[in-house]
Amino acid sequence: MGKKTPILGIRCTFQSLVCLLVAAIFVICTVHLTQSSSREHVLDRTASKGSGNLVSRCNLFYGKWVFDNGTYPLYKERECKFMSDQLACEKFGRKDLSYQNWRWQPHECDLPRFNATRLLESLRNKKLVFVGDSLNRGQWVSMICLVDASLAPELSSMHNNGSLMSFKAHEYNASIDFYWAPMLVESNSDDPVNHKVPDRIVRVGAIEKHARHWTDSDLLVFNTYLWWRRSKMKALWGSFESSDGIYKDVNMPRVYEMALETWANLLEVHVNRSRTRVFFVSLSPTHQKAQEWGGSEDGNCYGETEPIFQEGYQGQASCPVMMRTVEKVLDGLSTRGLNVQMINITQLTEYRKEGHPSVYRKQWEALTQDQLSNPSSYADCIHWCLPGVPDVWNELLYAQIMNL
Numbered sequence: 001m002g003k004k005t006p007i008l009g010i011r012c013t014f015q016s017l018v019c020l021l022v023a024a025i026f027v028i029c030t031v032h033l034t035q036s037s038s039r040e041h042v043l044d045r046t047a048s049k050g051s052g053n054l055v056s057r058c059n060l061f062y063g064k065w066v067f068d069n070g071t072y073p074l075y076k077e078r079e080c081k082f083m084s085d086q087l088a089c090e091k092f093g094r095k096d097l098s099y100q101n102w103r104w105q106p107h108e109c110d111l112p113r114f115n116a117t118r119l120l121e122s123l124r125n126k127k128l129v130f131v132g133d134s135l136n137r138g139q140w141v142s143m144i145c146l147v148d149a150s151l152a153p154e155l156s157s158m159h160n161n162g163s164l165m166s167f168k169a170h171e172y173n174a175s176i177d178f179y180w181a182p183m184l185v186e187s188n189s190d191d192p193v194n195h196k197v198p199d200r201i202v203r204v205g206a207i208e209k210h211a212r213h214w215t216d217s218d219l220l221v222f223n224t225y226l227w228w229r230r231s232k233m234k235a236l237w238g239s240f241e242s243s244d245g246i247y248k249d250v251n252m253p254r255v256y257e258m259a260l261e262t263w264a265n266l267l268e269v270h271v272n273r274s275r276t277r278v279f280f281v282s283l284s285p286t287h288q289k290a291q292e293w294g295g296s297e298d299g300n301c302y303g304e305t306e307p308i309f310q311e312g313y314q315g316q317a318s319c320p321v322m323m324r325t326v327e328k329v330l331d332g333l334s335t336r337g338l339n340v341q342m343i344n345i346t347q348l349t350e351y352r353k354e355g356h357p358s359v360y361r362k363q364w365e366a367l368t369q370d371q372l373s374n375p376s377s378y379a380d381c382i383h384w385c386l387p388g389v390p391d392v393w394n395e396l397l398y399a400q401i402m403n404l
């Protein structure tokens, strides 16, 4: 690959959403929340379940980042045997490691400490599955690192089979899996390895091919956002194989809503409410334009060493309209008796402009010297270094799973 070949020339695998996303023409979401509404202190949907527990008393998603190198990181990058090279920033040369040391401090309470043993006890004979895109896969890797740190090496294993990656803690007969379905419904990007396609097509009405791999789980953690960041999407009614499918371009956010409705309808009918708990992780912000937080014109997340401290900060890459769409679909599902708990990471993650891998990662091969010296083209400002931000997403998930 010549030095002038930009990121478009890189073959994408399951390791990388970045090339796809950089190649895509982004729509800037123009609808913004006002400062006041983002600061507004409303208890979120997780609160309404309330039974006097922490999650019902305190909005865990409303708070600030505090430097705490005594407690964090919760595990060491090189000691996690399931670490992904895409997220191993220290291994790939990052020198400033302070991104590992931030604790999330809710304004009204403390975030409960992650206790892997306690979590594994509650997952005994159970299956937890993360379903979604590479951001969700990063959260899954984080969860496995958090949990595996408490286990002797011979007591866990990993098994990969196509779109499904399965971690097992043998003593507990507990599975923590990841299932690749970046748009939740079927799409032409479903191959876990070769999913870079020039024209993305999504079967907005079809999900059963994926769902049969996860409907029988005890806990489900979904996400989907980045792959939808286009002004419109080609939708298919019919199958990819047959010649009589109907293709239509459908605008955002309507096409996103259609897909989420398909997902919600399936959950409504197929999920056993007395067995399965469902979570949805809200959108993960990107930091590709330093100008948004007062940085240089051609800068991005590369070189950043501190979070943003301006309370309520929102970059332009987060789309409130899509957030509202998710909320609407979840509200609908809840009126039909299935409660999906939102893990609302968006605001707290907005602040973490310094937590991305930028050039300190391995995608296919480690970046070349030329690429390393050109961070404006090669920085990954989408995913998250580990240990780092996704560990906190998992602490939030942990608090909900444990009903703390």
Ligand SMILES: *[C@@H]1O[C@H](CO)[C@@H](O)[C@H](O)[C@H]1NC(C)=O
Binding pocket: 033, 037, 038, 043, 044, 045, 061, 282, 327, 342, 344, 346, 347
């Ligand atoms: C998630 O947080 C954002 C920003 O803090 C807020 O606007 C939104 O209403 C929250 N959503 C839910 C479902 O709590």
Ligand SMILES: *[C@@H]1O[C@H](CO)[C@@H](O)[C@H](O)[C@H]1NC(C)=O
Binding pocket: 069, 070
């Ligand atoms: C934590 O950070 C402080 C301030 O930067 C530093 O003085 C101290 O040595 C650090 N402690 C550890 C354990 O890294």
Ligand SMILES: *[C@@H]1O[C@H](CO)[C@@H](O)[C@H](O)[C@H]1NC(C)=O
Binding pocket: 115, 116, 117, 118
């Ligand atoms: C974690 O949970 C286990 C099991 O409930 C308990 O024995 C242990 O003391 C806890 N560890 C910490 C550090 O709280």
Ligand SMILES: *[C@@H]1O[C@H](CO)[C@@H](O)[C@H](O)[C@H]1NC(C)=O
Binding pocket: 125, 126, 127, 173, 174, 175
């Ligand atoms: C082990 O866990 C699976 C769920 O992942 C469950 O179906 C199975 O019954 C469990 N085995 C035992 C012996 O409990």
Ligand SMILES: *[C@@H]1O[C@H](CO)[C@@H](O)[C@H](O)[C@H]1NC(C)=O
Binding pocket: 161
């Ligand atoms: C992989 O998954 C397929 C279908 O989901 C299943 O038939 C096959 O037995 C699995 N293979 C292994 C080695 O687990």
Ligand SMILES: *[C@@H]1O[C@H](CO)[C@@H](O)[C@H](O)[C@H]1NC(C)=O
Binding pocket: 272, 273, 274, 275
């Ligand atoms: C739903 O889950 C409960 C608890 O695990 C179980 O007792 C019940 O048989 C399940 N119902 C169906 C229809 O599978």
